[in-house]
Amino acid sequence: xxxxxxxxxxxxxxxxxxxxxxxxxxxxxRRSRTRPLLWTLSDHELRDLGLERCAADRESLKPFWRx
Numbered sequence: 001x002x003x004x005x006x007x008x009x010x011x012x013x014x015x016x017x018x019x020x021x022x023x024x025x026x027x028x029x030r031r032s033r034t035r036p037l038l039w040t041l042s043d044h045e046l047r048d049l050g051l052e053r054c055a056a057d058r059e060s061l062k063p064f065w066r067x
């Protein structure tokens with residue numbers, strides 16, 4: 001599917017359009033990598049981070065697109 005000239009001008013006319021999308025993609029990537037790592041931490045390591053096991057389990061089960 002190709003974009004029309006009007007669509008290209010609309011996107012180009014919005015300053016800072018890509019920056020929020022890049023930040024969102026970066027956050028999603030970070031979450032998708034770090035949440036599964038919570039499963040590998042011991043209770044002692046979680047306490048060092050200020051987390052309890054049940055909170056870490058809840059966080060690790062969230063999909064990456066949820067904040």
